[in-house]
Amino acid sequence: MEPLLQLQGICKEYPGPSGIVSVLRGVDVALSAGSFTALLGSSGCGKSTLLSIAGGLLTPDAGTAKVNGEDLFAGNVRDRARRRGRLVGFVFQRFHLLPYLTVEENVMAASLGGGERVTAEAARSRLDRLGMTERLHHRPGQLSAGEQQRVAVARAMAHGAKLLLADEPTGNLDEENAAIILDAFTDFAASGGTVLMVTHERPVAARAGKEYRLKDGALI
Numbered sequence: 546m547e548p549l550l551q552l553q554g555i556c557k558e559y560p561g562p563s564g565i566v567s568v569l570r571g572v573d574v575a576l577s578a579g580s581f582t583a584l585l586g587s588s589g590c591g592k593s594t595l596l597s598i599a600g601g602l603l604t605p606d607a608g609t610a611k612v613n614g615e616d617l618f619a620g621n622v623r624d625r626a627r628r629r630g631r632l633v634g635f636v637f638q639r640f641h642l643l644p645y646l647t648v649e650e651n652v653m654a655a656s657l658g659g660g661e662r663v664t665a666e667a668a669r670s671r672l673d674r675l676g677m678t679e680r681l682h683h684r685p686g687q688l689s690a691g692e693q694q695r696v697a698v699a700r701a702m703a704h705g706a707k708l709l710l711a712d713e714p715t716g717n718l719d720e721e722n723a724a725i726i727l728d729a730f731t732d733f734a735a736s737g738g739t740v741l742m743v744t745h746e747r748p749v750a751a752r753a754g755k756e757y758r759l760k761d762g763a764l765i
Contacts, residue, residue: 547614548575549739550599550708555608557594568594569605570762576741578707581734583750584743586759592743593712595759599741600710601629612708634701636711636726640693642685642700648672649681652700661705671699675729691722698729702738709733711742715749727752 552574558565568591576582586592597603598610601617610617612632618625634655642651652668672678675695685693694714701709709730715723727749730740734754744750758765 549578549580549613550574550576550741551609551611552595552599553609555595555598555610556606557591557598557603558606567762569598571608572759572762572764574599574757574764576739578737578739579734580755581730581740581753582742582755582757583753584741584757584759585745585747585750588745590759591762592759596710596712596741596743600633600635600708601625602635631705632707634704634706634709636694636698636701636709636714638713638716640685640690640697642693642696644685647682647684648677648688648696651685651696652703655700655704663703668699668703671703672696674732675699675725689722691718691725694718694722694726695729698726702729702733707738709738709740711740713743713745715744715746723749 552572555569555572557569558567572595584592594603598605601610604618615628615632617628643654646654649665649668649672652671653663653665656663669681672681675698677692677695680688680692711730714726718726730742731752734740742753750756
């Protein structure tokens with residue numbers, strides 16, 4: 546069976562003060578459906594760069610990236626955006642919620658990027674699983690950091706994404722809210738989705754079924 550996420554020969558370079566810096570050097574990753582993987586590494590080693598390439602947000606200098614057998618970088622900019630919208634859900638350390646929409650409306654807005662249409666009923670169901678039923682009509686500014694992240698997770702999952710990419714999703718959260726988020730990731734993987742999570746926290750990484758470490762541009 547083909548991996549749900551497959552990265553082959555991924556290379557990425559950036560100009561630095563002393564010349565070109567090779568952040569990723571021929572990285573290969575193959576993650577199956579139903580897996581939950583943590584990606585660790587020191588600050589600045591390229592973890593977020595690799596995550597952005599895996600989600601089609603950043604074009605590699607070399608290599609290929611496929612999700613569910615589809616090349617994330619095939620076609621024009623609009624084709625790529627639609628494909629990314631269908632296949633990938635993103636969770637960042639900063640929540641990126643729309644301040645003028647309610648909690649329910651923020652989750653429904655996930656379908657604007659592509660993927661399945663998110664009905665009010667589907668949004669409420671997803672939010673209920675994250676303990677947000679009593680906050681449906683609140684706006685982001687009325688929520689705690691943990692509650693905002695729960696909304697962001699619900700939005701990332703609501704439109705039928707197959708791959709969930711999370712960049713330090715628990716970095717700003719207390720222990721209770723971090724556990725809720727990690728439980729949601731575990732459930733997403735158990736239902737057949739694939740989770741790749743960047744973290745620097747060992748206890749958080751321990752919740753995943755597999756760990757990779759990025760060092761000197763290569764995965765260990």
